[in-house]
Amino acid sequence: MFVGRERELEELERYYKQDAFQFAVFYGRRRVGKTTLINRFRKDKKSVYFVAVESTAKENLELFSRQIISTLAPEAPQNPFASFAETFEYCFRAAEKRRLVLVIDEYPYLAESDRAVSSVLQAAIDKYQAKSRLFLILCGSSMSFMETQVLGYKSPLYGRRTCQFKIAPFHYYECAKMFGGFTTEEKITLYGVLGGIPEYAARVNNSLSLAKNIEDLFFNPSGRLFEEPSNLLKQELKVPQTYNGIITAIACGASKLNEIATKTGIETSQCSNMLNTLISLGIVKKESPVAENRPRKTIYRLADLMFRFWYRFVLPDLSRISMGFGKTVCAEVLGGAKASGKIEAHTGYVFEELAVQFLWWEMSRGNCNFKSIGRWWGSNPRERREEEIDLLAVNDEGPVIFGECKWKNTRIDTDTLEDLIRKSLLFSQYEKKQYFLFSKSGFTAGLKKTALARGDTVLIEPGDMF
Numbered sequence: 001m002f003v004g005r006e007r008e009l010e011e012l013e014r015y016y017k018q019d020a021f022q023f024a025v026f027y028g029r030r031r032v033g034k035t036t037l038i039n040r041f042r043k044d045k046k047s048v049y050f051v052a053v054e055s056t057a058k059e060n061l062e063l064f065s066r067q068i069i070s071t072l073a074p075e076a077p078q079n080p081f082a083s084f085a086e087t088f089e090y091c092f093r094a095a096e097k098r099r100l101v102l103v104i105d106e107y108p109y110l111a112e113s114d115r116a117v118s119s120v121l122q123a124a125i126d127k128y129q130a131k132s133r134l135f136l137i138l139c140g141s142s143m144s145f146m147e148t149q150v151l152g153y154k155s156p157l158y159g160r161r162t163c164q165f166k167i168a169p170f171h172y173y174e175c176a177k178m179f180g181g182f183t184t185e186e187k188i189t190l191y192g193v194l195g196g197i198p199e200y201a202a203r204v205n206n207s208l209s210l211a212k213n214i215e216d217l218f219f220n221p222s223g224r225l226f227e228e229p230s231n232l233l234k235q236e237l238k239v240p241q242t243y244n245g246i247i248t249a250i251a252c253g254a255s256k257l258n259e260i261a262t263k264t265g266i267e268t269s270q271c272s273n274m275l276n277t278l279i280s281l282g283i284v285k286k287e288s289p290v291a292e293n294r295p296r297k298t299i300y301r302l303a304d305l306m307f308r309f310w311y312r313f314v315l316p317d318l319s320r321i322s323m324g325f326g327k328t329v330c331a332e333v334l335g336g337a338k339a340s341g342k343i344e345a346h347t348g349y350v351f352e353e354l355a356v357q358f359l360w361w362e363m364s365r366g367n368c369n370f371k372s373i374g375r376w377w378g379s380n381p382r383e384r385r386e387e388e389i390d391l392l393a394v395n396d397e398g399p400v401i402f403g404e405c406k407w408k409n410t411r412i413d414t415d416t417l418e419d420l421i422r423k424s425l426l427f428s429q430y431e432k433k434q435y436f437l438f439s440k441s442g443f444t445a446g447l448k449k450t451a452l453a454r455g456d457t458v459l460i461e462p463g464d465m466f
Contacts, residue, residue: 003198004174005037008165012041015163019099021129023160026139027146028167029282030232031199034139037167038103047101048072048091052110060113061087064104072100085120092128099133107138108145118149122156129160142236143280169196169282171357173466181206184462185440189343192350193218195306200225211334218314219326219333226321229310236281242266246274247302250284251311255299275300283307290374290392291427297378305353309346348407352390355405355438358465359393368434370395380426387423391436399432399456405439412439414447417457436460 015022026034042049050067052060064087065080072094081087091102104110111117128134138157140146149155151164172191178201179187193214194200203224204213217225229247233240242264249263261271278284285303288294302308314321317329335341352375362368370393377388391403402424406412417437424433435457437443443451443459451457 002036002040003177004170005033005040008037008167009041011163011165016041016045016099016101016135019133021125021132021134021136022162023125023136023157024138025146025150025161025164026137026167027143027150027165028141029143029169030141030235031197032167032169033198034141034167035105036198037165038105038137038139042101042103045101046071046099047103049103049105051105052107052113054109055113057084057114057117060110064110083120084114084117085124088121088124089128092124092132092134095132095134096128099135101135101137103137103139105139106141107150108140108142111145111149119156122160125157125160143282144277147280170198170201171196171361172354173357173361175201176466178202179204179206182210184465186210188350188354188462189347190214191354192305192347193309193343195304195309197306200228200306211330214334215327215330218310219321219330221322221326223326225306225310226314229307237277243274243278246271246278247283247307247311248315250300250302251308251315255301257298257300260300279303287375289376289378290372291376291394292378305350308349309343312346313342344407348405351407351438351440352405354465355391355403355436355460358438358460359391359401359403359436361466368393368401369398370401373401378426380423387426389420389423394430399434400427400430401434401436403436403438406437407440409441411442411444412437412447413444414450417447417450434458438465 012024015024026038028034048068048071050064053063061084062080064084066078068081068087068090069078081090091100094100138150140150150157151161152158172188175191175194175196176187179190182190189210190204190213194204203217208216217223220226230240230244233243237243245264246260246266249260254260254263257268257272257275260275261268264271266274275284279286283302283304284300286298286300288298302311313333320326320329333342335343356373359368359370359373363370373391373393375388375390376392377386379385380387389402390405391401393401393403402420404416404420406416417435420435420437424435433456437457438460440462442461448459451459
């Protein structure tokens with residue numbers, strides 16, 4: 001089942017219909033659905049699809065040649081081209097009379113097998129782009145390589161691309177389409193466990209319970225995601241052990257640079273560089289309070305929800321899981337029928353992420369407007385205490401949104417709204433204010449009455465989202 005990516009497909013079709021040379025660059029973390037999207041786009045189109053392998057230039061040339069000949073000249077002898085220059089020239093010239101899509105997937109492997117291939121491709125583009133109708137797609141999972149060696153200023157291919165697509169994980173409302181048969185709360189839990197990665201979401205068996213799916217995927221030594229974070233780090237990084245220590249430190253509560261460096265025993269400047277690498281991979285994110293620009297307040301959090309779940313709940317119990325007690329560990333995490341297990345705190349964090357996604361969705365529908373959105377934390381000089389606001393959406397004009405998210409099994413009452421209003425008084429520079437309360441279990445009759453009377457308060461339950 002193909003889900004989502006409507007915007008990307010629409011953009012690709014728009015470029016395709018221009019019937020002139022196009023060069024699209026696709027990149028994004030592994031398992032995010034780049035290849036699935038490309039295959040959907042090239043469906044019913046004349047195309048050559050080649051996946052480079054982590055091998056020699058000779059083997060890649062032979063495989064590439066075989067794909068070109070079998071697609072464009074199946075009756076011709078299956079002899080490999082003499083060079084990559086010949087393969088590119090053949091494809092460009094074949095596209096002079098008709099539209100042709102050429103996809104080179106895992107391009108970093110090809111470029112690493114022959115360091116000159118990007119220069120060779122650049123020469124072919126410069127020579128043939130004016131008269132060729134080739135739709136060239138380069139795709140790669142190595143984010144740093146694609147950003148520096150394909151899109152970067154020093155790359156031979158710099159300035160040649162006509163469009164680029166950084167493929168991100170699904171939002172909740174896209175993922176939820178793949179979770180048929182589950183309740184809204186269960187869909188949110190699954191999203192928080194799988195992190196919006198389409199390949200992981202596709203592994204969910206809709207005929208099994210939530211607990212059984214999570215157990216089979218994470219808490220079984222043969223499960224698809226039992227060692228997934230470790231495997232991803234090994235594929236992307238040269239020293240995965242050190243990065244593993246950094247991610248573990250963040251998952252265990254370290255959020256400031258000096259805290260992470262101290263906990264891992266890594267020198268601060270080196271730790272900062274490694275954090276930037278994890279940020280580029282989409283595993284870690286750097287946060288500052290919304291509407292402020294204070295480097296000292298910067299913290300680091302795990303951006304990848306699956307990594308966050310795995311490092312908090314799977315890694316600490318690898319021994320028990322490996323010895324066959326995964327069902328027990330999973331039950332401790334999920335908390336059984338009452339859903340009061342350890343996962344509740346994790347899902348509360350996920351719920352905050354969904355609230356942000358919801359407001360972006362609302363803005364796309366014209367129901368609100370803002371320039372930046374996120375969390376806020378800081379000091380309250382009047383009461384001499386630290387304050388936190390789950391969600392703050394700032395706008396130069398129009399109301400500023402203050403939000404509170406509660407993933408609890410009790411209904412929110414008026415005291416939560418009153419506390420949020422109190423904290424909003426710290427922002428006296430904003431005249432117009434609006435309050436959004438997000439609750440797992442709904443709201444009391446008193447709060448509903450108060451919100452209706454005020455006119456500036458919006459109450460959102462999981463079923464209202466998306």
